[in-house]
Amino acid sequence: MQDATVFWDKVSEKYAKAPISDEKAYLHTLNKTRSYLNKEDHVLEVGCGTGSTALLLAKNVSQITASDLSGKMIEIGRSKALADGISNVDFVQEDVLDTGFAADPFDAVLAHNILHLLEDVPAALGIISRRLKPGGLFISKTVCKLGAGTPLKWRLLKILLPIMQFFGKAPYVNLNHHLNVESHHFRRGSHA
Numbered sequence: 001m002q003d004a005t006v007f008w009d010k011v012s013e014k015y016a017k018a019p020i021s022d023e024k025a026y027l028h029t030l031n032k033t034r035s036y037l038n039k040e041d042h043v044l045e046v047g048c049g050t051g052s053t054a055l056l057l058a059k060n061v062s063q064i065t066a067s068d069l070s071g072k073m074i075e076i077g078r079s080k081a082l083a084d085g086i087s088n089v090d091f092v093q094e095d096v097l098d099t100g101f102a103a104d105p106f107d108a109v110l111a112h113n114i115l116h117l118l119e120d121v122p123a124a125l126g127i128i129s130r131r132l133k134p135g136g137l138f139i140s141k142t143v144c145k146l147g148a149g150t151p152l153k154w155r156l157l158k159i160l161l162p163i164m165q166f167f168g169k170a171p172y173v174n175l176n177h178h179l180n181v182e183s184h185h186f187r188r189g190s191h192a
Helices: 004-017 023-036 052-060 071-084 121-130 152-166
Strands: 042-046 063-068 089-093 106-112 132-141 183-187
Touching: 004 071, 023 052, 023 106, 023 132, 042 052, 052 063, 052 071, 052 089, 052 106, 063 071, 071 089, 106 121, 121 132
Parallel strands: 042 063, 042 106, 063 089, 106 132
Antiparallel strands: 132 183
């Protein structure tokens, strides 16, 4: 299996052009996330991809730092921000597991559709928790363990994923992690 940075750099252009597969669900997540944020918030989004979510949330907060391990994704995000005249989103290339991030703590950290792409979710959650101000909010939505009601396309993906990974056509994906909910949040100092 290839390095995740190499994979996401390689697919960044195609990823940027791909339509949202479930627009209704995406808008629901976006609106739910907005409901937790306010105009004074400094927000970190980990795994921002090409920055679409950060750019859509920019008018709802003071500042967003949009991070992704793919430099190519970050370049696309910067270009989109420039084209849209959005100046309160900073794009940085960084892995969610990077402990050297020097910014002040954030009011909120967003991790949409990324936890299932991480090999060490507990380590990532620990780092995210340390990036939050006391009382700060973590907001996440991710794929959870596949069960009996899982759509056929996800069950097929589970079968095909190792082959796709072998040929460099898919990143690491953990479709068996044991999160209890699809969408959750926690405040620093509290339990999820």
